[in-house]
Amino acid sequence: MNVNGTPTRTIWPAREGGAVWIIDQTRLPHEFVTQRLNDLGAVAHAIRAMLVRGAPLIGATAAYGVALGMAEDPSDEGLARACQILLATRPTAVNLRWAIEAMAESLRALPPDQRALAAWAKAGAICDEDVALNEAIGDHGLGIIKDLARAKGVEKGGEGRINILTHCNAGWLATVDWGTALAPLYKAHDAGLPIHVWVDETRPRNQGASLTAWELNSHGVPHTVIADNTGGHLMQHGLVDMVIVGTDRTTATGDVCNKIGTYLKALAAFDNAVPFYVALPGPTIDWTVNDGLREIPIEQRDAAEVTRVWGRTAAGALEWVTITPTGSPAANYAFDVTPARLISGLITERGVCAASAAGLAGLYPERAPAPVPAGSAEGKGAAATADGAL
Numbered sequence: 001m002n003v004n005g006t007p008t009r010t011i012w013p014a015r016e017g018g019a020v021w022i023i024d025q026t027r028l029p030h031e032f033v034t035q036r037l038n039d040l041g042a043v044a045h046a047i048r049a050m051l052v053r054g055a056p057l058i059g060a061t062a063a064y065g066v067a068l069g070m071a072e073d074p075s076d077e078g079l080a081r082a083c084q085i086l087l088a089t090r091p092t093a094v095n096l097r098w099a100i101e102a103m104a105e106s107l108r109a110l111p112p113d114q115r116a117l118a119a120w121a122k123a124g125a126i127c128d129e130d131v132a133l134n135e136a137i138g139d140h141g142l143g144i145i146k147d148l149a150r151a152k153g154v155e156k157g158g159e160g161r162i163n164i165l166t167h168c169n170a171g172w173l174a175t176v177d178w179g180t181a182l183a184p185l186y187k188a189h190d191a192g193l194p195i196h197v198w199v200d201e202t203r204p205r206n207q208g209a210s211l212t213a214w215e216l217n218s219h220g221v222p223h224t225v226i227a228d229n230t231g232g233h234l235m236q237h238g239l240v241d242m243v244i245v246g247t248d249r250t251t252a253t254g255d256v257c258n259k260i261g262t263y264l265k266a267l268a269a270f271d272n273a274v275p276f277y278v279a280l281p282g283p284t285i286d287w288t289v290n291d292g293l294r295e296i297p298i299e300q301r302d303a304a305e306v307t308r309v310w311g312r313t314a315a316g317a318l319e320w321v322t323i324t325p326t327g328s329p330a331a332n333y334a335f336d337v338t339p340a341r342l343i344s345g346l347i348t349e350r351g352v353c354a355a356s357a358a359g360l361a362g363l364y365p366e367r368a369p370a371p372v373p374a375g376s377a378e379g380k381g382a383a384a385t386a387d388g389a390l
């Protein structure tokens with residue numbers, strides 16, 4: 001994405017090496033501040049305190065964290081310690097574990113004196129891969145938006161628009177580049193399709209109001225920020241043609257864990273026959289989990305994120321204000337799980353599939369569980385024949 005006319009990624013290595021640069025997302029939309037992370041501790045802090053956030057970017061940042069850890073201590077113990085510190089930063093987004101495991105696997109095979117350099121290259125490769133995956137998601141999602149435009153009779157330069165609702169920030173800022181849910185929107189806008197985006201504010205941290213709106217604004221994509229509870233009303237009145245969100249972890253059966261409030265949007269979309277799509281790169285699929293509701297750890301964050309709001313005052317100062325009575329407790333569940341049955345389709349780098357075990361297995365045959373032998377007790381009733389393609 002361009003920032004002030006310059007193509008920019010959300011994370012990049014320092015030219016002289018030995019450090020990595022990020023955008024401090026806690027300062028957006030009011031200030032664009034970059035920060036240099038010099039060691040493993042700084043990377044762990046940046047993930048924990050959400051200077052960087054969004055599942056793919058958390059993974060990419062952790063990869064550089066391992067690389068910086070290798071510069072400090074490339075021994076087996078140092079590698080294990082770096083992985084352990086980074087894994088403990090945030091529990092829900094599975095890309096974190098995926099990136100750390102990918103780093104550890106490639107480094108364990110090397111003697112310690114070669115690890116620091118190799119880790120740096122591997123972290124860079126993980127970032128490049130993320131960009132390619134997201135751009136491919138954009139191309140597949142663009143096909144869906146084109147179909148919607150055709151069905152609605154909306155054309156380039158003509159009357160009407162395609163209204164797309166999104167939740168949280170699954171854009172450029174949540175990845176290394178492009179975004180997941182927003183990649184198809186950028187592609188559609190760049191192709192001249194008249195899209196308009198309803199941006200859920202996404203309390204409590206306001207990733208929609210602060211980050212998605214900032215991104216769309218910077219790229220010139222027409223959008224409107226709405227309070228989180230507005231989506232259902234818009235859908236009842238035919239003002240949403242499609243919902244598209246990202247995910248922090250998708251199970252092998254197609255359940256989707258994403259920012260708190262996603263489930264309520266899916267329910268409203270289902271009730272109003274509005275297509276509800278989830279965009280995700282392969283590393284966001286947790287092939288070890290089948291039941292999203294019971295098996296995915298849901299991060300609970302500081303209640304202060306609910307009781308306080310940060311913003312610019314009329315006098316121009318950036319301040320925190322408290323919005324709840326002193327003494328009222330608050331709970332802060334960061335994610336929820338949307339069951340596969342409410343999802344119209346998963347948009348991946350390999351194409352679009354049903355949100356189901358068969359759908360995902362059709363796109364990722366090398367990751368799918370081995371077929372159960374015919375006639376075995378386990379095999380009875382399994383949807384082994386459906387390919388799940390949409």
Ligand code: MRU
Nearest residue numbers: 053054055170174180246247259
């Ligand atoms: O708590 P966050 O801001 O890290 O949560 C981010 C989300 O829930 C995104 O929708 C998800 O990571 C997908 S990002 C491509």
